[in-house]
Amino acid sequence: MEELRQKYIAAIAEAADEGALEALRVQAVGKKGEVSLKMRELGKMSPEERQVAGPALNALKDEINSALAAKKASLADVALEERLRAEWLDVTLPGRPRRQGTIHPISQVTEEVTAIFADMGFAVAEGPQVEDDWHNFDALNIPGHHPARAEMDTFYMARAEGDNRPPHVLRTHTSPVQIRSMMKHGAPIRIICPGRVYRCDYDQTHTPMFHQVEGLAIGKDISMANLKWVLEEFFSAFFGTHVETRFRASHFPFTEPSAEVDIRCSWEGGTVKVGEGDDWLEVLGSGMVHPKVLTAGNIDPVAWQGFAFGIGIDRLAMLKYGIPDLRAFFDSDLRWLRHYGFATLDMPTVHGGLNR
């Protein structure tokens, strides 16, 4: 039996492939294999002999089976290794192409502004871009003869022959949304109104369409000092650094008192850095809402007061992200969209941060 064992163990060890291994299995432990035949002979043995030969044969059968299995596995390993060696890829080849979308800076910055003001309790209001002249001018204390009308470079909609209403305009600012919101919701109210506005002007630094965000807060005791705080909080959060503001007296028909607001900046090295340096950059117009404007919005100017301001969104984007040319915002040049665009899931939030 030991002879048998040695013969098969050695043969299994030398088997070259699975076929040879299978032949050996049949030869040794197959139904008519040598070991199997020997096991059949057990019946003819005396019980004593059987007691010895039985376990020995079983052990031999097990050993051969294990050796077969081990050899089979090792042959498979060798074969797999062989296959893997052949399966070589140039992994420096590019992956399957996938398009990469981007978000326009206007959208991103609008969401940034919204996130900050939402945190201070301002809702987002919207209104039509083709406006009647009452909402765009009269309600904002700009009557028909007012020089500001001419200075605003207004786009007018053509009027059909026989339609004698004053022509509609493309809103020159987001301020008419103030009026619509006040009329709809009354006081108290806190809103921002981002959106497209239009002025008939096109040169190096002006485009006939641009974006503004208007802010309005009306309450019992909201003052210009609150406005200054709100703006400084906004700018600091937006630019990610403490930003000081400077208020200068000015005039807008819809606010009184009115102020131009500058933010601290430096022009060192030819680029503007917000929040440092000794220069001031004019960024927005603001003031306390004019009593006539409150009245136009159906709000009692004796009982209520508050502030309003307007900032250019495109301008904010240019300042924050170092985008040089306003006109390029609206040109849809793929190179520009890729360079200045934002990642799809890069949602600005107050808790996650607003600086990219």
Add this chain to the structure above:
Amino acid sequence: MKFTLSWLKHHLDTQATLDEILDALTDLGLEVEGVENPAAKLGAFTIGKVLKAEKHPDADKLRVCIVQTDEGESQIICGAPNAREGITVVVAKPGTYVPGIDTTISVGKIRGIESHGMMCSEREMEMSDEHDGIIELPSGEVGQSFADWLAENRPEKVDPVIEIAITPNRPDALGVEGVARDLAARGLGTLIPREVEPVPAAFAAPFTVTIDEDTLDGCPLFAGRLIRGVKNGPSPQWLQDALRAIGLRPISFLVDVTNFFTYDRNRPLHVFDADKVKGNLRVHRARGGETLVALDDKEYTLQAGQMVISDDEGPESIAGIMGGAATGCTEETVNVFVESAYWDPIQIAYTGRALKINSDARYRFERGVDPAFTPIGLEHAVRMIVDHAGGEASELIVAGAVPDTDRAYRLDTKRVESLVGMEIPDAEQRATLEALGFRLEGDMAHVPSWRPDVQGEADLVEEVARVASLTKLQGVPMSRATPGVPEPVLTPMQRRESMARRTMAALGYNECVTYSFIDQAAAELFGGGGDATKLENPISSEMSHMRPSPLPALLQAAARNQARGFADLALFEVGPAFHGGEPEEQNQVAVGLLVGHTGPRDVHGTRRGVDTFDAKADIEAVLAAVGAPAKVQIRRDAPGWFHPGRSGAICLGPKNVLGVFGEVHPKVLAALDVKGPAVAFTVDLAAIPFPKAKSASRGAMELSDLQAVERDFAFVLDANVEALDLVNAAAGADKALIEEVRVFDEFHGPKAEAQMGEGKKSLAITVRLQPKVKTLTEEEIEAVGKKVIEKVAKATGGTLRG
């Protein structure tokens, strides 16, 4: 508004420096737009004395001079004919920039002899065109700054010119006196009263002035005096200098006087050559159609109702806007009628706008000049004319009266704190208003006649805060309206817009923001371009109409990018579309555009042209993201700018179109110069119904432990049978058991027809059965299969493919 520092000092007694004045102006709301300070250019030039001047040995016209400067004796070579011993000169030492020759002086050799600087002419320092020789000063110490010497001896040569922006509410600051008043109120000096001793009347008026009854509301006051025997000619030097400094061309003394008071006191005046006026003057409204050649030599046709000044022969002057050429003053004028009138701002604004005349007079009258100053301004002008040009003045010729503008508002000193948030003592508030010309009676503040903008209590607050300086304002925190975690502020529509935008970017599209207006031809391709959406005054013909959709602009952007070498594009925009010219005729859409191929050529061979099913997959993704229901109808009636056979409209019911998709019509591509293929989709964001349920709960999830079974069926169908009908028919075979029906193969075209007959195609579907009670037996599956085949046959006429 431009003025010089010395002009300002004519009205303001001040020790303040130029910088202090500039800062105060801006802070007061009179924003400084620019300042030209000649002294700044002359800062490095100093005074020297020529000790010795000898002829250059190698040049006849050059002299070698020894000049005493603050740095000792310097040798300077000079070519000026007047360079000689003993004169006091202006020296540019090495290192000094000389603006007139755009050169920085360095030590150099001229014909072999070293020169250590330069002696300058006026032209070399850009002071004047004078270049006959170097400057010879009558006084001055060696080493003294030339700028300082000029300030002391010829201040007009270093007079800074200041330009400020005037907001429409401040007509008073359109005169230098008004600017001075603001600065005085701020504490930068005291206002110098400039009063006038009227010229006594020498003779009675030879003609009359009348204002028609219907014109009194537009011209409450018209005053004038006739001056006989003046000698017109060039203005005195100081007046010429003053006008030139602010960019005005001196014309003749009489005209210059009117310009002077326009800028000095915001009092436009008009001078008529009295010899050219026929008969009496009458202020009245035009009947319409009268013509007049104005001082700008253009002929204007008056419209009915516009105010004019006429003599017996017809219109002489467009009231408050521009005088007529026929009666204008010339160098030869000897008898002059000086007019000072008050015109209603609103009527002037409308007339000026209608006639398209932008004159200094219109600019001022439409903002509102000081009505009370009308007769006083006249006396100032008459006094200046008679004093300089001689002659004698008539008595006052006047019609109407100074309009009463007296009004008063209560000064509530606490209002400054409650509205602005600044604490300013009562006395200071009152002092400020008084310095600005308000008259206080108790707590009532009477508004000065030159401040038409002050119309209420809030204006008093504004004046006080402005003069006190808003830079002193300290921020005060504004708490949230309600404490605790803020409620969401975005409306469902705003969230939807953001979801659509981010989803499209996630699908690989680049977001664009294109103009809301577009050219008519492009608008017409997309169902727009009509008169309702037309702009009256477009900036160019490229932007003449409000766009019916962002899609044409995206296609134009695609064409531009293709011209730059980018052929494959995925662009989108979420923005407004305008279907009419009324405010409510605007809706927010999300538009995607795919052009060219799915990507660049690649080793994996995945590149293929984009097609309708790319657009369909993307519109479905966007619709799903914004919460559109899964069960929708697809109609074939997409708008005409799509390929009629390769486009569809996704609808809820027969009327509500949620979006459209498909291949862009080849004619549209050709018109917009886009190289196809191009597919696009539009989602009408507001058309999708918002879910009614408020609950955040998702409902229970139904899972079955039983094995699902899939069976495939291939049908032979008429080629025009739509897959959705097949799928719906199959799904209807057993609504409880059939979980899903998917189309997985389409076999069509000539080969298919060869096999299955003309006009036939084959569609193969997988039907997935999900038992819920017990595992299905083969017989049960067989039975469902039979029903599927029956249903499909009934609905589409299709038969199982053999």
